Amino acid sequence: MVRLTPRSFLHVLPELVVGNFDHPFYAQVTELNRGEVTFQSLEGGEGTLPRNVAAERVVTTKEVTQSGQLSYLRRPVAATEAGQVHFGQVVQVDGDQVVVRSGGLEFVATMGSASLVARIIAFILQHVRFNLDE
Structure with missing residues (x-):
């Protein structure tokens, strides 16, 4: 601590x-x-x-x-995890990691893999996953 x-x-x-x-x-x-x-x-x-x-x-x-001096907590983000882009809301920040809730699921991503997006984008796309290859 x-x-x-x-x-x-x-x-x-x-x-x-x-x-x-x-x-x-x-x-x-x-x-x-x-x-x-x-x-x-x-x-x-x-x-x-x-x-x-x-x-x-x-x-x-x-x-x-x-974090770029900006708190990501409770903010809408696009984050990459396991080769996919997820849209959701950050529900926890712990050091260089964030927990993102997306489509009812939660996953851990690095701060560097998360980008702020407009709330409406995160809301509309929360149940959609995009492969990074596409």
Whole structure:
């Protein structure tokens, strides 16, 4: 587990903070107080979290870098796995891997094999698999 420090990166869920955040995002700690943590979202905006909540949301710099500083959690994606392209929604992020739910099934893909797509595309194509050879 990564320790909470004054320069830590956090993976924050919008329901955990007060403010205008629509989706999960990465943030960097800007101030670490006894009971509260102030952060700056990598997508813009700032906020605060209780220190104990922030400590549970710490992620590695590597995860933030591999994602392009954009959280894929709850986002629609196209991801390759076993020679096929799947469309679905990311339901879990763990380091450089994402769990994608597609057509009622879940599979693990690397962050590098997932690309953000429009929600309507993921919704319409969630039950369709495309071979990479085609």
